[in-house]
Amino acid sequence: xxxxxxxxxxxxxxxxxxxxxxxxxxxxxxxxxxxxxxxxxxxxxxxxxxxxxxxxxxxxxxxxxxxxxxxxxxxxxxxxxxxxxxxxxxxxxxxxxxxxxxxxxxxxxxxxxxxxxxxxxxxxxxxxxxxxxxxxxxxxxxxxxxxxxxxxxxxxxxxxxxxxxxxxxxxxxxxxxxxxxxxxxxxxxxxxxxxxxxxxxxxxxxxxxxxxxxxxxxxxxxxxxxxxxxxxxxxxxxxxxxxxxxxxxxxxxxxxxxxxxxxxxxxxxxxxxxxxxxxxxxxxxxxxxxxxxxxxxxxxxxxxxxxxxxxxxxxxxxxxxxxxxxxxxxxxxxxxxxxxxxxxxxxxxxxxxxxxxxxxxxxxxxxxxxxxxxxxxxxxxxxxxxxxxxxxxxxxxxxxxxxxxxxxxxxxxxxxxxxxxxxxxxxxxxxxxxxxxxxxxxxxxxxxxxxxxxxxxxxxxxxxxxxxxxxxxxxxxxxxxxxxxxxxxxxxxxxxxxxxxxxxxxxxxxxxxxxxxxxxxxxxxxxxxxxxxxxxxxxxxxxxxxxxxxxxxxxxxxxxxxxxxx
Amino acid sequence: xxxxxxxxxxxxxxxxxxxxxxxxxxxxxxxxxxxxxxxxxxxxxxxxxxxxxxxxxxxxxxxxxxxxxxxxxxxxxxxxxxxxxxxxxxxxxxxxxxxxxxxxxxxxxxxxxxxxxxxxxxxxxxxxxxxxxxxxxxxxxxxxxxxxxxxxxxxxxxxxxxxxxxxxxxxxxxxxxxxxxxxxxxxxxxxxxxxxxxxxxxxxxxxxxxxxxxxxxxxxxxxxxxxxxxxxxxxxxxxxxxxxxxxxxxxxxxxxxxxxxxxxxxxxxxxxxxxxxxxxxxxxxxxxxxxxxxxxxxxxxxxxxxxxxxxxxxxxxxxxxxxxxxxxxxxxxxxxxxxxxxxxxxxxxxxxxxxxxxxxxxxxxxx
Ligand SMILES: Nc1ncnc2c1ncn2[C@@H]1O[C@H](COP(=O)(O)OP(=O)(O)OP(=O)(O)O)[C@@H](O)[C@H]1O
Ligand SMILES: [Mg+2]
Numbered sequence: 001x002x003x004x005x006x007x008x009x010x011x012x013x014x015x016x017x018x019x020x021x022x023x024x025x026x027x028x029x030x031x032x033x034x035x036x037x038x039x040x041x042x043x044x045x046x047x048x049x050x051x052x053x054x055x056x057x058x059x060x061x062x063x064x065x066x067x068x069x070x071x072x073x074x075x076x077x078x079x080x081x082x083x084x085x086x087x088x089x090x091x092x093x094x095x096x097x098x099x100x101x102x103x104x105x106x107x108x109x110x111x112x113x114x115x116x117x118x119x120x121x122x123x124x125x126x127x128x129x130x131x132x133x134x135x136x137x138x139x140x141x142x143x144x145x146x147x148x149x150x151x152x153x154x155x156x157x158x159x160x161x162x163x164x165x166x167x168x169x170x171x172x173x174x175x176x177x178x179x180x181x182x183x184x185x186x187x188x189x190x191x192x193x194x195x196x197x198x199x200x201x202x203x204x205x206x207x208x209x210x211x212x213x214x215x216x217x218x219x220x221x222x223x224x225x226x227x228x229x230x231x232x233x234x235x236x237x238x239x240x241x242x243x244x245x246x247x248x249x250x251x252x253x254x255x256x257x258x259x260x261x262x263x264x265x266x267x268x269x270x271x272x273x274x275x276x277x278x279x280x281x282x283x284x285x286x287x288x289x290x291x292x293x294x295x296x297x298x299x300x301x302x303x304x305x306x307x308x309x310x311x312x313x314x315x316x317x318x319x320x321x322x323x324x325x326x327x328x329x330x331x332x333x334x335x336x337x338x339x340x341x342x343x344x345x346x347x348x349x350x351x352x353x354x355x356x357x358x359x360x361x362x363x364x365x366x367x368x369x370x371x372x373x374x375x376x377x378x379x380x381x382x383x384x385x386x387x388x389x390x391x392x393x394x395x396x397x398x399x400x401x402x403x404x405x406x407x408x409x410x411x412x413x414x415x416x417x418x419x420x421x422x423x424x425x426x427x428x429x430x431x432x433x434x435x436x437x438x439x440x441x442x443x444x445x446x447x448x449x450x451x452x453x454x455x456x457x458x459x460x461x462x463x464x465x466x467x468x469x470x471x472x473x474x475x476x477x478x479x480x481x482x483x484x485x486x487x488x489x490x491x492x493x494x495x496x497x498x499x500x501x502x503x504x505x506x507x508x509x510x511x512x513x514x515x516x517x518x519x520x521x522x523x524x525x526x527x528x529x530x531x532x533x534x535x536x537x538x539x540x541x542x543x544x545x546x547x548x549x550x551x552x553x554x555x556x557x558x559x560x561x562x563x564x565x566x
Numbered sequence: 567x568x569x570x571x572x573x574x575x576x577x578x579x580x581x582x583x584x585x586x587x588x589x590x591x592x593x594x595x596x597x598x599x600x601x602x603x604x605x606x607x608x609x610x611x612x613x614x615x616x617x618x619x620x621x622x623x624x625x626x627x628x629x630x631x632x633x634x635x636x637x638x639x640x641x642x643x644x645x646x647x648x649x650x651x652x653x654x655x656x657x658x659x660x661x662x663x664x665x666x667x668x669x670x671x672x673x674x675x676x677x678x679x680x681x682x683x684x685x686x687x688x689x690x691x692x693x694x695x696x697x698x699x700x701x702x703x704x705x706x707x708x709x710x711x712x713x714x715x716x717x718x719x720x721x722x723x724x725x726x727x728x729x730x731x732x733x734x735x736x737x738x739x740x741x742x743x744x745x746x747x748x749x750x751x752x753x754x755x756x757x758x759x760x761x762x763x764x765x766x767x768x769x770x771x772x773x774x775x776x777x778x779x780x781x782x783x784x785x786x787x788x789x790x791x792x793x794x795x796x797x798x799x800x801x802x803x804x805x806x807x808x809x810x811x812x813x814x815x816x817x818x819x820x821x822x823x824x825x826x827x828x829x830x831x832x833x834x835x836x837x838x839x840x841x842x843x844x845x846x847x848x849x850x851x852x853x854x855x856x857x858x859x860x861x862x863x864x865x866x867x868x869x870x871x872x873x874x875x876x877x878x879x880x881x882x883x884x885x886x887x888x889x890x891x892x893x894x895x896x897x898x899x900x901x902x903x904x905x906x907x908x909x910x911x912x913x914x915x916x917x918x919x920x921x922x923x924x925x926x927x928x929x930x931x932x933x
Contacts, residue, residue: 460657460659462655462657462659463659463661465621465624465626465646465653465655465659466653466655466659466660466661467661467672468625468626468646468647469624469626469646469647469649469651469652469653469721470647470652470653470672470673470676470720470721470724471647471648471650471673471676471677471724472647472672472673472676473645473647473676474647476676477647480672480676481661481672484663485662485663
């Protein structure tokens, strides 16, 4: 039989090197193993190839991968609480929210000093905003409390000045706090780091102050407040510490310390003034009491539970929020019915994207077919018409739809004129889902037509002829022979249109009203209006995950090799 | 072909013209009629309109003018899928997304033939082209020759009465081609199928066909059985196109009778020839003679034939025959083929011999 496949010549054995190594390994001329010289040669090639794509690679890394990575990170990042209230978070550690009581004095103590520093650095309102996402009211709580922090210290200072005039003077307190003997430079460095974290800035330079070990042991709270004052003054305001009046928090710390400190045995600088202050026995206002007076909410255990729940560095809170759930001190739960919006928006986005993709297929398929089958000159004209939308601004096109579809718009006018629609009951076609679907189908249509066209162009007309000659009707020939071969084009077009529409923003924003908006509009709102970037990032990440998931499913069902863009 | 034969013709072209662009005619005035069961080959150089004719018959192109009849009915009245014409396309047109077996069962499915019947027919058709084991493959996984055979099987599987084949063997190597030529003619005759076969390989046309239509320039130059085509070409295009041929230019000197004339060659000599499409003295002509009809042995020629002096330029030993190139009357491409008989002389280069031929073998054609 002449159809027996002829066996070709048996390929020669691969050319051997000059020598054969110990383990039968080929050696090249210079004695290296053949494999490694081959690798070396290939590596050089690869390196050259890499250099060619390097500019693009860097561009993509910087403008695409990095922002996405940053976004993914932001959706779980939550270090603002520990950074702003480090002491409070630590003190809250062994507080149990389920008891239902406000935490003890120690927590309020820590809160006072944390908040004082944060207020000076103007960071406390940011924290308030962040915590307000989780529990409304916390923003104003933080803002108002930040203002009253000075009062208690001022009262103490007045009392101290009655004992000794110099308590209000910068260099006096500086001398007292510096003390003598070995100093706590490590402690100062720690506080600088706390300030750096809080302000998200690097603060180089010398503080010009360090408390002595003795003083720190004697007056721990005062040392903390004064060191914060010193670092802030020196590094942020760039003033000389000894020349500035100390913060009120320093006196709050001092009075607190004097309750227990054994100042009699202290002999450092200004020891007598310290002893005199202690002897004056200035009454202590407990800080818990102070905060309760500032705002009763500080005694609310729920406030503390929220702070505790969101104190870890990373949180699933944004993601839970993005799927209408919430992280409560008692665990994860659904949001109340009336606050659930995101799941509905995700579903709507999916549904509308599917409808848009479907309409694009229905409208685009015949056009692509015409394009592929018309003689070249007319096909070119049609192609220009298809591409025309690309030459006009997206905004113009979308606004044009507004003109067309609105109640006093062209289409309604025509319908009324034709008598199909009553003048009183003009159709509502804009600022709803219908308007969004119409406008977006129009805008995304070229993305369906172009891949379809390029695939259809590769299907020779002889297939249809062959099918017909074999007895198929026009419809059968199309459906059994032409259509299956055009499926890769449908696949490519659908992926393009679906992915574009799922993240579309401008058009739904303009013509979507309230019922036609997409999840992307919500993301934009959180990015630019509510400034809840974490939530925006979580929503974006979910969107990304959904797209990847769909892509994967598509690959499983249709096969990504079946997608042809040209 | 007489037009009145159309009544019994299975396929008939009547004064058919075709133009694609409205400016040039690709097919000019085509008349052709085929009885049932005939194997007709359309032979012609590239671009001569063969595929176009086939497409008009299959219904994928419409004739600009004229009528094509299929079994007595104008073809325009039958939609393509009802014509029952099996077709093998120039590039096979096997459906790439279906397996071989699916390709074959497609025409049966659209005819609503039951599953078991379908499978039996597909199997028979595959066996017929010796491709029984390839049913599960995709066309892309087959060699050109295998695709070719599948295309043939697909065109035959639904038992059409008329099969059109457009250069089906173009992609095959010589051996396979010869085998397939034999297979196709055998199948066509066994199944009693009327076949229109397109090729530009003249050997294929001569060996396979009942009749050959030689196409050139949108016209049928000659329509005749192979032997007649070879021995009695009606014009110089056919003479040139079919087989090897010696031609010499000249002028008609005298028409000496119904079947003889004298031609004065441009090289000087005068010879006798049979006038085919020349009619009066003074007309330019091109005489043609087959290499194997030239005689070098005087004893085999009748008395009174014209003899020409010829110089041997080249002598090629080809086994069964000798091929001698001569310079005759100024034409240095004159070829003579002689049988390798025991008494046949082997000529030397530079030798001068006398050659002659029977006047009826030398045909005076249009210039
Ligand atoms: N669709 C078409 N549009 C315009 N001109 C065409 C078309 N198809 C064929 N032609 C022209 O018609 C002429 C005849 O073409 P046809 O395909 O019939 O040639 P053919 O004899 O089959 O040649 P080949 O042996 O190369 O297949 C050619 O000059 C070709 O350029
Ligand atoms: Mg052709």
